[in-house]
Amino acid sequence: MKLMTPAATSNPPSAVPPGVPASGSHPQLNALLSGVGITPLEKTGWIRVTGSDRVRWLNGMATNSVQDLAVGSGAYNFFLNAQGRIQGDGNIFASSDALLIETSRPQTATLIPYLDHYIIMDDVELADISDSRYGLSVIGPEAPSLLAKLGLPAEALKEFETREELWNSAPVMILRAHSPLVPRYELWAERADTVEAVRKALEDLGATACDLTTLDWLRILEGTPLFGTDIRDRDLPQETNQARAMHFNKGCYLGQEIVERIRSRGSVHRTFTAFVLEGTLPESSAPVESGGKQVGELTSAAAIPISGSHGSSLQLALGYVRREALDRNDRLQFPGGIAHPISSPFFATATELPSPAPDSSKRD
Numbered sequence: 001m002k003l004m005t006p007a008a009t010s011n012p013p014s015a016v017p018p019g020v021p022a023s024g025s026h027p028q029l030n031a032l033l034s035g036v037g038i039t040p041l042e043k044t045g046w047i048r049v050t051g052s053d054r055v056r057w058l059n060g061m062a063t064n065s066v067q068d069l070a071v072g073s074g075a076y077n078f079f080l081n082a083q084g085r086i087q088g089d090g091n092i093f094a095s096s097d098a099l100l101i102e103t104s105r106p107q108t109a110t111l112i113p114y115l116d117h118y119i120i121m122d123d124v125e126l127a128d129i130s131d132s133r134y135g136l137s138v139i140g141p142e143a144p145s146l147l148a149k150l151g152l153p154a155e156a157l158k159e160f161e162t163r164e165e166l167w168n169s170a171p172v173m174i175l176r177a178h179s180p181l182v183p184r185y186e187l188w189a190e191r192a193d194t195v196e197a198v199r200k201a202l203e204d205l206g207a208t209a210c211d212l213t214t215l216d217w218l219r220i221l222e223g224t225p226l227f228g229t230d231i232r233d234r235d236l237p238q239e240t241n242q243a244r245a246m247h248f249n250k251g252c253y254l255g256q257e258i259v260e261r262i263r264s265r266g267s268v269h270r271t272f273t274a275f276v277l278e279g280t281l282p283e284s285s286a287p288v289e290s291g292g293k294q295v296g297e298l299t300s301a302a303a304i305p306i307s308g309s310h311g312s313s314l315q316l317a318l319g320y321v322r323r324e325a326l327d328r329n330d331r332l333q334f335p336g337g338i339a340h341p342i343s344s345p346f347f348a349t350a351t352e353l354p355s356p357a358p359d360s361s362k363r364d
Contacts, residue, residue, distance in 0.1 A: 026305040031208035032218050033182060036142045038199060038207045039215055041135030041186060045108035047090075047101040047115075051123040054099050058124075061115060062092060063237060063259070065250040069094035074102075074160035076178065076245045078237050079111065084258025086235050087114055089227045089245070091160060093175075104227065105130060118254070134195040137177070138185045138202065139210075139218070146205050147174070147185065150198065154185050170194040178244075180222045181345040217304045220316050223274045223344025230272070230299040230318050238262050239320065241272040270296060270320045274344040277301065277315035279337015288321055288339055290330040296321030298334055316346065 031037040049058055059066040062077040069075060074093035078086045088111045090103035103111060108128050116126055138147060144155035152165055157176035165172050170189060177184035189195050203209065225231050231240055237259055238246075248263065262268055281303050288296035301317035321332065321341060332339040 026214065026217075028208055028210040028214040029217055029305060032139050032210060032214065034141060036138065036140040036146050036202070036207040037210040037214070038139070038202055039137050039210045039212070040195070040199070041137050041188075043105050043212075044135055045103050045105040045128065045130040046133050047103065047108055047112060048127045048129045049099040049101065050097065050125050050127070053122040053124050057119065057122045058092065058099055059250065060253050061118060062253060063246050063255075064092070065247040066092055066094075066099065067250065068247075069099075071096050072162050074162065074175075075247075076160070076242070078242075078245045079114070080237070080253075080255025080259070081233075082255060084236055084255040084262075085233055086227070086231055086237060086240070087111075087233055089231065093160070093162060107227065132190060133188050134190070134192045136187045136195050136199055136202075137215075138187060138207070140182050143183045143185055146202060146207060149205055150201055152187070152198075157185075167194070167198065172198070178224065180224065181218070181347075216300075217302055220274075220300055220302050220318055221304065221344075221346045223318060223346070225272055225318060226300065236262065236268060238268045239270055239272060267323060269324075270322045271326070272318070272320055273326075273341050274346070275317040275319060275332075275339040276342055277317050277334070277337055277339055279334075281315050282317075282334060282336060285319075286334045286336075288319065289333050290325050295325040295330065295332070298339065318344075 028037060051057075055067055062079060064075040064077045066075075066077075069092065071094050074091050077090055077092050079088040079090070081087050088103065088107050090101045090107065090111070093100045093102065101111070108130055112126050112128060119126075147154045150167065152167060152172065152174055153163075154174050154176065157163065157174065159176050159178060162173055162175045165174060170191060172194065173188040175186040175188065177186050187195065187198055189198075219226065225240055225242065246259070248260075275298065277298075282298055282301050286298045286301075287294045288298060296319060298317045298319040300319070301315065303313045303315050305312060306314045317339065319339075325332065326341060332341070
């Protein structure tokens with residue numbers, strides 16, 4: 001684990017080789033971090049965008065460059081309102097005859113009417129195709145080798161690149177997902193029995209079935225924000241620290257004026273970051289204070305079963321903090337304990353907690 005530069009302390013954590021994930025003491029987490037874990041993608045939704053104006057129109061609705069996508073490639077995006085606030089997120093992929101938006105199932109119900117509102121004289125049609133696609137997530141350092149054993153080559157894929165393969169005479173789309181800590185792949189098919197057969201074949205090769213709680217632990221270890229939990233419709237793109245969602249030379253899009261104004265100013269007042277927590281784990285979101293004033297909030301938190309000098313588990317969180325509090329290395333407190341800002345993803349195998357800064361409320 002590497003401390004964020006603005007929050008460096010006198011006791012940095014032990015160094016580990018770059019790219020080595022933390023080791024888990026929980027069987028499912030250990031599979032994700034050092035083997036292969038699999039889980040059905042039942043909460044993922046898909047929106048199909050068709051029509052002759054689809055590229056120009058969607059390029060004007062999303063924060064990343066849709067017009068530069070080659071067939072078989074994709075990019076992460078935010079969808080903003082005119083005030084630059086995030087109304088949704090999703091991965092956009094280009095196929096030969098359509099654009100596909102991959103998002104959460106709850107967002108399909110809100111994004112479709114939101115986007116449809118901006119189709120004026122454009123030849124564009126939106127369709128929810130979530131029920132016609134069945135997916136499986138395959139995660140872990142050994143994922144490429146296991147997929148190769150099934151005849152589903154994936155190792156050469158770049159992030160958000162897709163390829164079509166035939167598996168037992170059934171078409172399967174392989175997708176390389178966002179992978180900040182360990183390799184992540186998604187397999188998609190039009191038949192549920194195809195995905196079920198792939199799942200059984202992977203389990204026969206040693207893959208471990210993982211539940212949603214374990215997947216959320218991995219997300220927190222990665223430092224990846226979740227829309228609806230860590231990203232809300234009041235948040236600005238630059239506050240989320242997700243530069244991968246932005247393209248500053250693509251042309252005009254909804255909310256661009258605010259995004260450009262923030263970029264020209266140089267920074268936002270608060271930023272998304274990860275934390276190591278000391279104390280009692282908050283049950284849900286919690287305010288972060290310094291000197292008796294709120295300077296941030298925790299949006300996700302979990303006691304993750306990672307063994308080390310800290311014990312059998314490590315309390316990690318994601319959330320926001322004001323930049324000046326980081327710059328001053330302020331002591332950050334939440335109801336129940338102290339929050340130490342750290343960088344992400346989390347790579348340490350043994351962690352020494354940093355010494356907290358003096359309580360700013362007691363300074364002269």
